[in-house]
Amino acid sequence: MPGRSALNNDLADWDKLEIEPKNLLDNFKRIIKPKGNIFIFTTYNQIGKWHEVFDPEFDTFQFMVWHKTNPTPKIYKNGFLNSCELIVCMWNKGHQWNFSNQKEMHNFIQTPICMQPERLSNPKHPAQKPVKLLEHIIKIASNEGDTILDPFMGVGSTGIASYNLNRNFIGIELEKEYFDATCKRFKNHECKMKEYAMSN
Numbered sequence: 001m002p003g004r005s006a007l008n009n010d011l012a013d014w015d016k017l018e019i020e021p022k023n024l025l026d027n028f029k030r031i032i033k034p035k036g037n038i039f040i041f042t043t044y045n046q047i048g049k050w051h052e053v054f055d056p057e058f059d060t061f062q063f064m065v066w067h068k069t070n071p072t073p074k075i076y077k078n079g080f081l082n083s084c085e086l087i088v089c090m091w092n093k094g095h096q097w098n099f100s101n102q103k104e105m106h107n108f109i110q111t112p113i114c115m116q117p118e119r120l121s122n123p124k125h126p127a128q129k130p131v132k133l134l135e136h137i138i139k140i141a142s143n144e145g146d147t148i149l150d151p152f153m154g155v156g157s158t159g160i161a162s163y164n165l166n167r168n169f170i171g172i173e174l175e176k177e178y179f180d181a182t183c184k185r186f187k188n189h190e191c192k193m194k195e196y197a198m199s200n
């Protein structure tokens with residue numbers, strides 16, 4: 001619209017850097033436990049890169065679709081809404097999978113994007129995920145007492161989801177304001193974290 005900046009899939013500065021899956025592969029393979037699963041939120045134009053590098057290195061490579069029920073509208077109706085986000089997932093034989101029925105096994109999950117009051121307002125994180133979505137993934141792919149790692153933690157939604165499901169959590173975040181917001185969020189979480197250790 002006149003006077004407005006163009007909309008695209010770049011949410012923040014980190015989207016301006018090219019993701020190179022091959023630079024992440026060795027560390028992912030180094031830290032994954034024998035029963036572990038890896039989930040990576042990505043976009044349609046990156047999925048080929050992840051597949052090319054990760055598929056030969058793991059027994060199985062699949063993907064899930066997260067359908068957002070309230071995406072940004074397109075008022076000119078000149079294209080599809082950006083209502084889907086892709087999540088690539090991979091694992092090795094012997095991995096944890098907790099499906100109880102066929103319905104849970106659809107590689108599709110539908111939720112609204114993160115809204116108030118769950119969404120933090122200060123700082124605003126452009127890609128804060130809904131805890132419900134992360135709980136779904138964590139529940140099907142790990143057991144109580146397991147450790148979940150989010151190496152791009154943002155404001156800690158994966159940590160809150162892990163805590164709610166009695167999993168341990170390790171988070172890594174580059175930006176101090178998001179890291180501090182996560183610490184505050186943990187302290188204020190309704191269930192109150194029993195123990196947490198944070199470092200800069």
Ligand SMILES: C[S@@+](CC[C@H](N)C(=O)[O-])C[C@H]1O[C@@H](n2cnc3c(N)ncnc32)[C@H](O)[C@@H]1O
Pocket residue numbers: 014127128129150151152153154155156157158172173174175178
């Ligand atoms: C898409 S957001 C993560 C959202 C979060 N995982 C969630 O579920 O709500 C990506 C985050 O990675 C952080 N980041 C970017 N490069 C990083 C790096 N090299 N190490 C750690 N964090 C990084 C960004 O500051 C940003 O908060």
